[in-house]
Amino acid sequence: MQENFQIILFYKYIHIEDPEKTAEKERAVCEGLGLKGRCIIAFEGINATYEGTKENIQKYIKELEKDSMFLNIHFKLSSGTGNAFPKLSIKVRKEIVSLHLADDGVCDIDPNQITGIHLKPEELHEWIKDKKEFYIVDMRNAYEHKVGHFAGSILPSIENFRDLPRVVEQITHLKNKTVLTVCTGGVRCEKASGFLISQGFTDVYQLDGGIVSYMEKYPNEDFKGKLYVFDGRVAMGFYTNDEKHEVVGRCDSCGNTSENYVNCSNPVCHRHFINCEKCLERNDGKAFCAGGCVLSRHGRKISPVEANLV
Numbered sequence: 001m002q003e004n005f006q007i008i009l010f011y012k013y014i015h016i017e018d019p020e021k022t023a024e025k026e027r028a029v030c031e032g033l034g035l036k037g038r039c040i041i042a043f044e045g046i047n048a049t050y051e052g053t054k055e056n057i058q059k060y061i062k063e064l065e066k067d068s069m070f071l072n073i074h075f076k077l078s079s080g081t082g083n084a085f086p087k088l089s090i091k092v093r094k095e096i097v098s099l100h101l102a103d104d105g106v107c108d109i110d111p112n113q114i115t116g117i118h119l120k121p122e123e124l125h126e127w128i129k130d131k132k133e134f135y136i137v138d139m140r141n142a143y144e145h146k147v148g149h150f151a152g153s154i155l156p157s158i159e160n161f162r163d164l165p166r167v168v169e170q171i172t173h174l175k176n177k178t179v180l181t182v183c184t185g186g187v188r189c190e191k192a193s194g195f196l197i198s199q200g201f202t203d204v205y206q207l208d209g210g211i212v213s214y215m216e217k218y219p220n221e222d223f224k225g226k227l228y229v230f231d232g233r234v235a236m237g238f239y240t241n242d243e244k245h246e247v248v249g250r251c252d253s254c255g256n257t258s259e260n261y262v263n264c265s266n267p268v269c270h271r272h273f274i275n276c277e278k279c280l281e282r283n284d285g286k287a288f289c290a291g292g293c294v295l296s297r298h299g300r301k302i303s304p305v306e307a308n309l310v
Helices: 019-033 054-064 121-129 163-172 187-198 210-217 277-282
Strands: 006-012 036-042 045-053 075-080 087-092 117-119 133-139 148-150 178-182 203-209 223-225 261-263 273-276
Touching: 006 054, 006 117, 006 187, 019 036, 019 054, 019 075, 019 121, 045 054, 075 210, 117 121, 121 210, 133 148, 163 187, 178 187, 203 210, 210 223
Parallel strands: 036 087, 117 203, 133 178, 178 203
Antiparallel strands: 006 045, 006 075, 036 045, 148 223, 261 273
16 A cells, blocks of 8 residues: 555765775665665765655664664655655765765765754744745755745756856855755755855855755645655645645746656657646657757757757
């Protein structure tokens, strides 16, 4: 039964002496419990999302916490589907979130040394209610915040997290203002907020537990639409049948409201975007970038000739 499945999202920035050995142990535990999902392990920590039965997710937490290095983690739990992930993938990388600020590929922003002040969802709720002067900067990719975002937030056109230095250029006028960074579960904001501080921003916060934690406590209030997630659910919401749920996503082709994500049918492009059911039906189930393909799945520019390969 679907209601028996649960998805766990978590991360921790902590020095891991031997990432390969840790990955081997992580893989053995997950395989033994039948968990599927993704995990990245690096010298700087762990970043993971898994799905399994509720019983086995709890067993996993207990197993993970046997290692004191992984105590005091903020686990985010949500309802699963049983098929949110096709397989288990555990990889060792240089960073758990790729920022690539240092020339040698090792991140020079250590969240254990420099990061924004953690703001609890309850505190943010009070800030909004009291109309405090502050600025929410969404640190997610552009295709993520198109389906959902905080009302009044700044939505930089980010193609990937490596664009962070370019985001700073867009918000330099906020260096002496109160800035709150937000992302899905918090892992990107740990680095993003630290980077803003390193660039001279004086009053930087990050949403503790990420957007998903705020949505859970205050569904359909200040965060409008759905939350983009990197699994088979694609976008999730709480009580989406509630009359307060607002659809903010818009079809890239016709502009009508929609929360339906597709990949460009051009195999060279494969870009992820919103395309409504009516447009898909009109195009025999195929979807193409409005105005022509711009980027390939590898991030390179596509020539007009390639863009017509269908």
